[in-house]
Amino acid sequence: MRLTATITAFLAIATFATAAPVKGKQQHHVPLVPNPHFKRNATASVLRAQAKYGPYVTHAFSGGVVPMTDYQNDIMYYGEVEIGTPPQKFYLDFDTGSSDLWVASTLCQNCGSGQTLFDPSSSSSFQESSQTWQISYGDGSTANGVLGTDTVVLGGLAIQGQTIDVAEQESSQFQSGPISGLLGLAFDTITSVQGIKTPVDNLISQGLISEPIFGVFLGKDSEGGGGEYVFGGYDSNHIGGQLTTVPVDNSQGWYSINIDGTSASGQQVTGSFSGILDTGTSLLLLENSLAEQVASAYGATDNGDGTYTISCDTSQFPPLVFDIAGAQFEVSSDSLVYSGSGSSCIAGFGYGGLPFSILGDTFLKNNYVIFNQGVPEVQIAPARY
Structure with a gap:
């Protein structure tokens, strides 16, 4: 949970048990690939966390593979997500510790020149909302903007009417990074604006996955890097x-x-x-x-x-x-x-x-x-x- 919205509790820098397998009928892989760039900053990682929390699958389905990056040899795992009609492609940080989907946009007054920006005016399926959002982080970084809805494609699964936090401003900490935003995979009770359905909510409610699960494998650089997300199931190979x-x-x-x-x-x-x-x-x-x-x-x-x-x-x-x-x-x-x-x-x-x-x-x-x-x-x- 590298990032999170402004909520009652923050986190920034994500009993009894029985052995029982989960079988997903519709399963889609999001593979990860390694990237040796970017400097590690352990102190910043701690600061972000302090603020933030204050069937079986054996192959990738055709069209269901989204290349992802193992950032700086296991520092962060992010993947490609498509937004809009026609689709615009972005790298987002996949985060099981937050629930918002936010992306830097052409509406942004100070986003980084190297970032890929979402252009709402180029998407025929984008619908703007009058609501606003704001995200704050323990290292002093911030982002804010307006809400909207659009088609979001995740691992080949086309989510209709997904709420998106469209960034109009972001602080300098984001301007030089490789990601354009974040894909939150936690529960909808911690979205920046109450009542929003998360991407996982919509995958389930729109029948895009037959089981309300996703499997996560994060590779090690020492073992070849990579990894994958499997929505609707898991990969028994890992x-x-x-x-x-x-x-x-x-x-x-x-x-x-x-x-x-x-x-x-x-x-x-x-x-x-x-x-x-x-x-x-x-x-x-x-x-x-x-x-x-x-x-x-x-x-x-x-x-x-x-x-x-x-x-x-x-x-x-x-x-x-x-x-x-x-x-x-x-x-x-x-x-x-x-x-x-x-x-x-x-x-x-x-x-x-x-x-x-x-x-x-x-x-x-x-x-x-x-x-x-x-x-x-x-x-x-x-x-x-």
């Missing part, structure tokens, strides 16, 4: 073990689950806590006390800004392990490093000063997750590359 079903608490609009315990470097370090599954946050952001214990176990030092410095050579480190619903899910030793080179690196875990943890990409690129808005619940299994 599931490396038994699926464990975990109830979701969506009372705050997020995919919040209970973690029963954690072990770091082979040591049990904490009791139970709640965590939000968030594809839009790069780091694994832990509650402060838990982060301190994990850092101590791996010999990491606190940088005072929500990040830790850790040895770049983590090959001898045991994995970080989370106990969830009677099963264990790992963050591999190589994922304990977020960025850097030489002897000192920035850790893939940090803290956000929040009363819960955020299971961001550090966790999610190690584990396959099926998100189910109908129950609600998630199913988790070790990822297969």
Whole structure:
């Protein structure tokens, strides 16, 4: 959850269980491909998170594949979305920690010259609304504009009348980035304007998917990068073990689950806590006390800004392990490093000063997750590359 709308609670920088597979009848893949550009900024990732949360499929369907980018070797995963008639193509950050679809536009007074901008006047299906929207972020970045509706094509699925946040202004933090906005995949209770149907809502209500689920595989750069979203199902090729079903608490609009315990470097370090599954946050952001214990176990030092410095050579480190619903899910030793080179690196875990943890990409690129808005619940299994 890299971005979020202005709501009661912010997040910026995304129990009991049984093993039971989910079968999707209509399933569409959104593959991801790696891109080695952009500088990593762990501190900015922490700041954004602090503000933000204050059948089986074995191949891609023809026409259902949307190339996506593994940004800066696992830092962010974004994909191509088409908006309008005729379709205009944009790269958006896919985010299970927020619910708005917003895009930079030709109405924007200060959007970046390198950004791809949505032109409402060039779309015969665009309908403008009189309502406005605004988004704020913990690092001081902002965006705002007007609402509208248009056709949105996601992985070959054409959503009719999808509400879009059309940006008229954005702060400098967005002007040089590769994305034109964000695609929110969380629950509709945290949209910037109440009453809006999210893309997932419309995929379900318009009968574009036969099951209210989507499977997420985030690849590792060390394993070839890539990844995919499967709307209406999941890809068994990327599931490396038994699926464990975990109830979701969506009372705050997020995919919040209970973690029963954690072990770091082979040591049990904490009791139970709640965590939000968030594809839009790069780091694994832990509650402060838990982060301190994990850092101590791996010999990491606190940088005072929500990040830790850790040895770049983590090959001898045991994995970080989370106990969830009677099963264990790992963050591999190589994922304990977020960025850097030489002897000192920035850790893939940090803290956000929040009363819960955020299971961001550090966790999610190690584990396959099926998100189910109908129950609600998630199913988790070790990822297969």
